[in-house]
Amino acid sequence: MKTQLQIIEELNEIFTEVIDEGEVSLTPETTANDVDGWDSLNHIQIIYAVEKKYGFKFTLPEIQNLKNIGDLVNLIIEKSR
Amino acid sequence: MNFNSLKKNLKKEFSPKHQLKMAILGDTATQFLSTAIVGYAVEEAIKLDVYEAPYNQIALQFKNPMSDLHGFKPNYILIFEAETKLKDDFYKTPTEEKNSFAKQKIETVKEYSSIAKQLGATILYFNFCEVNDGVYGNYAAQYPESFIYQCRELNFELSKLASETTGFYLVDLLSQQNKYGINFIKDNQLLIQADMYFTLDFLPLIAKNVIDIIKVRLGDLKKCLILDLDNTTWGGIIGDDGINNIQIGGLGIGKAFTKLQYWAKELKNRGIILCVASKNTESIALEPFQQHQEMVLKEDDISVFMANWDNKVTNIQKIQEILNIGFDSMVFLDDNPFEREMVKQNLPLVTVPDLPENPAEYLDYVNSLNLFEAANVTQLDNKRTVQYKEEANRVKAKTYFDNEDAFLQSLAMTCKVEAISPFSLPRIAQLSLRSNQFNLRTIRFDEESLSNYSNNPNHKVISFSLKDKYGDYGLIAALFLEKRAEELFIENWIMSCRVLKRGMEKFTLNYLVEFAKSLGCSKIGGQYLATPKNALVKEHYKDLGFLANQADDSYWSLDIANYQPFEVQIQTTI
Numbered sequence: 085m086k087t088q089l090q091i092i093e094e095l096n097e098i099f100t101e102v103i104d105e106g107e108v109s110l111t112p113e114t115t116a117n118d119v120d121g122w123d124s125l126n127h128i129q130i131i132y133a134v135e136k137k138y139g140f141k142f143t144l145p146e147i148q149n150l151k152n153i154g155d156l157v158n159l160i161i162e163k164s165r
Numbered sequence: 166m167n168f169n170s171l172k173k174n175l176k177k178e179f180s181p182k183h184q185l186k187m188a189i190l191g192d193t194a195t196q197f198l199s200t201a202i203v204g205y206a207v208e209e210a211i212k213l214d215v216y217e218a219p220y221n222q223i224a225l226q227f228k229n230p231m232s233d234l235h236g237f238k239p240n241y242i243l244i245f246e247a248e249t250k251l252k253d254d255f256y257k258t259p260t261e262e263k264n265s266f267a268k269q270k271i272e273t274v275k276e277y278s279s280i281a282k283q284l285g286a287t288i289l290y291f292n293f294c295e296v297n298d299g300v301y302g303n304y305a306a307q308y309p310e311s312f313i314y315q316c317r318e319l320n321f322e323l324s325k326l327a328s329e330t331t332g333f334y335l336v337d338l339l340s341q342q343n344k345y346g347i348n349f350i351k352d353n354q355l356l357i358q359a360d361m362y363f364t365l366d367f368l369p370l371i372a373k374n375v376i377d378i379i380k381v382r383l384g385d386l387k388k389c390l391i392l393d394l395d396n397t398t399w400g401g402i403i404g405d406d407g408i409n410n411i412q413i414g415g416l417g418i419g420k421a422f423t424k425l426q427y428w429a430k431e432l433k434n435r436g437i438i439l440c441v442a443s444k445n446t447e448s449i450a451l452e453p454f455q456q457h458q459e460m461v462l463k464e465d466d467i468s469v470f471m472a473n474w475d476n477k478v479t480n481i482q483k484i485q486e487i488l489n490i491g492f493d494s495m496v497f498l499d500d501n502p503f504e505r506e507m508v509k510q511n512l513p514l515v516t517v518p519d520l521p522e523n524p525a526e527y528l529d530y531v532n533s534l535n536l537f538e539a540a541n542v543t544q545l546d547n548k549r550t551v552q553y554k555e556e557a558n559r560v561k562a563k564t565y566f567d568n569e570d571a572f573l574q575s576l577a578m579t580c581k582v583e584a585i586s587p588f589s590l591p592r593i594a595q596l597s598l599r600s601n602q603f604n605l606r607t608i609r610f611d612e613e614s615l616s617n618y619s620n621n622p623n624h625k626v627i628s629f630s631l632k633d634k635y636g637d638y639g640l641i642a643a644l645f646l647e648k649r650a651e652e653l654f655i656e657n658w659i660m661s662c663r664v665l666k667r668g669m670e671k672f673t674l675n676y677l678v679e680f681a682k683s684l685g686c687s688k689i690g691g692q693y694l695a696t697p698k699n700a701l702v703k704e705h706y707k708d709l710g711f712l713a714n715q716a717d718d719s720y721w722s723l724d725i726a727n728y729q730p731f732e733v734q735i736q737t738t739i
Binding site for chain 2: 101102104124125128129132133141144147
């Protein structure tokens with residue numbers, strides 16, 4: 085079972101790769117407003133990359149309910165069970 | 166190639182070989198599609214300047230002459246209409262009109278096409294994925310008022326339209342659906358979330374299709390397929406197993422190789438030159454081609470047969486010398502990874518697919534690479550094998566003569582010179598798309614742009630067709646001329662490399678001088694514009710006695726008052 089911290093590390097890599105504007109450093113409280121380049125198009129790519137990485141698909145309602153990185157991490161942990 | 170790396174290409178600095186303007190119009194959001202296409206173009210050193218129309222404005226952009234589309238003056242207009250939107254339109258259509266839905270839609274597409282023509286742009290139009298909407302079940306396939314029936318009719322009408330219309334090309338999305346399935350292509354979640362149609366995984370594949378079409382129109386196309394023999398063209402090793410035991414047709418896994426041979430034969434009929442490069446004793450390697458009943462490919466199908474114990478690199482170089490085509494227009498198929506690697510390292514321009522280990526997968530794999538994209542096909546194409554065989558005979562004959570002139574004389578060459586005609590137009594257009602090396606200014610004409618060009622009274626387009634005692638070369642050279650007062654300017658001079666070293670350039674100039682005089686011109690001007698491929702003609706004008714312009718030495722000029730015609734071994738015929 086991965087810890088919150090491990091998953092955030094992995095998300096940092098995904099965000100950095102997709103946004104491609106330098107190192108991204110996330111915390112559970114981070115929202116889209118806090119990260120330069122985290123726009124709606126990059127968001128789509130990020131969700132794609134997360135799905136690929138962890139081997140599951142999010143449903144539309146799941147994505148809609150995400151408010152910050154903490155929510156995303158918890159959802160990943162929940163769906164990995 | 167994944168989507169993110171295509172996206173990163175957008176930030177890349179590169180020196181473009183070509184620069185083009187493309188308008189992208191869609192009835193879904195096209196940002197990702199546009200990113201993928203521009204990014205894929207970078208892979209091919211093409212710089213695409215894109216105008217992306219606001220979402221769902223296709224008709225508006227076309228019909229309003231003040232629209233951004235009209236102002237942008239694109240070379241290409243890419244139109245992607247999604248099957249899902251088509252379905253929405255279909256559902257809104259009154260019941261009594263549903264069975265003519267496809268016909269009405271095609272009329273709209275025709276309108277787009279004629280407006281694009283006025284803009285001087287080429288249309289790239291996606292055909293439609295075919296998805297049964299489940300309203301009539303299987304019965305929909307035979308019920309004209311169902312969506313799937315109309316969608317299929319529309320796809321077929323689009324193919325017909327494209328076959329009859331110059332400057333209109335289909336991006337064959339439907340064939341991709343047949344290969345990968347709708348679930349790989351379409352992203353239902355994205356459709357709801359962002360009104361985007363394609364999955365990120367599929368975007369690089371469709372971007373490749375789009376760029377493949379453009380590449381061919383830029384003259385970048387494959388002309389030749391070189392086959393290894395043992396375990397590529399047939400199963401087993403002819404030298405060890407003998408003619409009765411190689412696997413082809415009914416024997417063993419022979420069917421896998423038969424499939425590949427049928428495909429190669431279709432390519433040959435289309436005008437792709439087939440050659441063989443094999444480590445074998447020639448007489449043994451030839452035996453199956455001559456005697457094996459189940460061989461699809463026969464000796465006559467192969468233009469250059471290289472079976473010996475030299476390495477493949479040497480043999481491919483020899484094939485290149487005989488055919489006189491670029492290495493980048495060659496595809497080499499070989500089952501042996503070592504041989505492939507050697508060719509890749511020494512002849513990096515040759516395309517060398519990494520064949521799967523399993524022969525049953527050969528053909529599908531090679532097909533998935535879409536190596537033999539075509540912009541048009543003329544009757545001339547299927548004569549090409551014969552022509553290259555004739556060339557191989559000429560090369561042999563040449564060794565019997567000590568002096569070049571005696572050899573040329575022995576060829577008994579005759580050349581037909583003609584002004585452009587409806588008959589020659591597609592052939593000239595094809596030559597202009599295909600020739601890279603002997604091409605002074607690399608101006609490409611498709612049929613439509615050539616027709617426009619030649620309709621200008623100041624423009625003259627002249628073609629040259631050559632024959633000799635070994636055979637008919639067909640149309641092998643063309644001049645694109647513009648009368649500029651006293652000067653007759655050569656906008657472009659192109660020639661097939663198959664007729665190099667026969668005095669054809671001199672013959673052409675002799676004719677051109679007479680022609681210029683008949684127009685009342687006193688000099689002939691020309692220009693050499695260097696490309697990575699046309700170094701062959703760098704000294705062309707100098708060799709023919711032109712003088713370089715002092716201000717700009719890419720320009721050349723010939724005073725024709727004192728011109729002494731070159732001696733040539735070519736007779737003019739009518």
